[in-house]
Amino acid sequence: MMEKVNYAEIVHRCFRCGYCKFPSDYSEINCPSYAKYRFETYFSGGRMWLIRAWMNEELEWSEHLGEIMYSCSTCRNCVEHCVFKFNEQLVDVFIAARSDMVERGQVPKKVGEFFSNLAKFGNPWGYAARRLEWVGRDYANNEFLLHAGCVAAYDDRAKRSLKALLELLDAAGVDYGVFSDEICEGNEAMVMGEFGLFEQLMEQNRRRFEERGVKKVLTPDPHAFNAFKNYYGMDAVHHTQLLWNLVKSSELKVGRVEGRLTYHDPCFLGRWNGVYKEPRKLLSRIGSLYEMPRNRKNAFCCGGGSGNFYTDYLGGRDSPARMRVREAAETAEILVTSCPVCLMMLDNAVSDEGLELDVRDISEVVLEALKS
């Protein structure tokens, strides 16, 4: 569990200089919420000052303040580019402030719905349980528990990528099983400041893992990967890591895929957990990889993190996802990612933009290479 930062000791130290708005070369606005809204309230510096004003009772909590706070996708671009010594704590400050707002019952309506559904149904939409029953492969002391995560479990597009992963795992003879009644691991609840709900979900999951003897978790969802690795303290593997090992060891014998590929780094895989190499090695092995101008630590977030895939505070015509797919379309024909949230956001954005860009999860591209 992340230690809650004492943000009262930090917020006044922000100079609001704006380095955190940019990537390393300053070419574009790289803070997703600032890129969309452009008011000075919607970047990390603005949030730091607003939190201080709220804390000092210069500003009352409002739905608008809540929306500003929750439009931060916790992508950690600001952490990478803030020039001050407290940079590592920036996102922790936002999470801690959200947590205090939650404790006072001060959350925007959509965020409240998200929490409520998560608490009642184990997923943000309030959908029915037994979400992975269709897989038909219940965990029984397998090497890996495959945890899909909420988006891959319910979103149709992301579900297709999960199916591709299952096919790959079967082809490689990986020993895995799922919980057909999987519940959310709680990463979003954590970063959205609902620490109580996160602890409850973590407790539930841990109990089930213990009862069923789970030692190792495999997941295609970087959000879940983050929670399992950093908060549950478990042996967690992201599917890009496993797939690269399988390809490297020739347990998956892959050919090549046609077309120019580009890779979108999911924030919870890249900036949160430093996984940059494996997906690139994989894609370079099976195809021609072209980098977008903003990549790795400078990647531009799809705008789905921290519950924004549900709350949609970063949606609309100027959404980060739409900006990102425009950037991708200038670079490649196939936009590859390795996160169900990114996949859903970017795929929708391509439809909205009417672009001829194919958005795929890395599993789908590897599966095509396997079949080629």
Add this chain to the structure above:
Amino acid sequence: MYEELKAIVGEENVSKEPEELYIYSSDPGTMPPVKPDYVVMPKTTEEVQKIVLLANKHKVPVVPMGGALSLSGLVRPLKGGIVVDMKRMDRIIEVNERARYAVIEAGVSEGKLKAYLDKRYPSLRISTPDAPPIASVTANALIHGSGRLSQIYGFHSEMVNGMEVVLPTGEVCRVGSCSVSPYWFSRSPLPDLAGLFIGWFGRTGIVTKLGIKLFPKHRYRDVMIFVTENPSYVSDVIWRVAHTEMAEDITVWAQPKPEWAEGFQHTTIYVTADSEEELEFKEKIIRNALMDYIKQKEGGFLYLTPGMKAMFLQEPMSQLVRFADVRKGGGFEYVGAILPVDLFDVAYQKGLEIVERLGVDWAFSIRIIGRSHCMMFAYAYPFNRADEEDVERARKALHETNKAVLEMGGIPWKAEVPAQQLILESMDEGARRLIKRVIEMLDPNGIMNPGNWEVE
């Protein structure tokens, strides 16, 4: 008015919410906050024009805002009204490679233009100020900013080739060569109307487009630091280095921390070239120019590790912003005194006297402008934003420094409102009256950033 503003810029680009009004009420400096009534973000000149016409109709003040990084509170709406955040107007419209200029919208940041040139025109550059990269190219030029090429080419305001302006009465006009020609190459040979909008802090109109000079970018760049322990030598050191015409940029810094830097003056000399031989040659000439000091053991070049070099060569230098965290309080402000270079010693001693008397932390950072025609002597004071007494101490140090600067014959740059009044008090009466007449003539309703350059 809110509905009318929405109709002009769209609902998503106007706010009267307490959160936006709070953030736009102040900048990171010491000046107390003043809230606007609305914040708007136009995308086009036509939208700016409509906002200004609306403000005239309602007799409501309009305050144009760039990066809001002057630190001296210049974009606080002193009499309320509409803050016009220009950052959505961020198109780089044209780069004329052969005539070395760019035409940009007013919201283009220093960072964006630099990155654009680095990628598409690698032989061209702008004179980057050491402000954070979100600083606006246009606003920086309009407040007489300076930067990495100022030692050669002067203030950034001197690099302006022309502009498109929305006048306080709502008319749009162009000044400079672009008023006659499709090319934005020069302000000459016409009546120099650009002067009506440079240095006025938005009192005479809103600049929406800017033609700005670009300069050759050389393949090699290096930095040398000459250290002295006697401030009375520094103006001569600068004079000698400038005389060689081998340096691109000359800055001086002095500060009590870290300990090894205390008591020394560090003249930082940037050299650029297109070959290693040229670089070596230029550095040799500069070394020779300072050889007397070296022989007399009155000065010497500092050995720079690769890490230190990288820090000094960074554009902009992010290290400078970190000064805000010296007191772990997120604040600093400086008096940027524009002074003749030969006043360096006087200015240095006066600064030390002020900081010792008031007990404030400090750093002096000086940039040479022109071939030692003048310098921008920044007296920087950090403060802890969470400690009102500390903020007040810094405010007092700034005010006393502003007074001292005027007394020694200098002029505070981008002066806070109280310092503007000090300047006006010292100003030639004819010039004061002219400022008043210009404002009254251009802005009959007194809507443009009122409270600045206010002549009684």
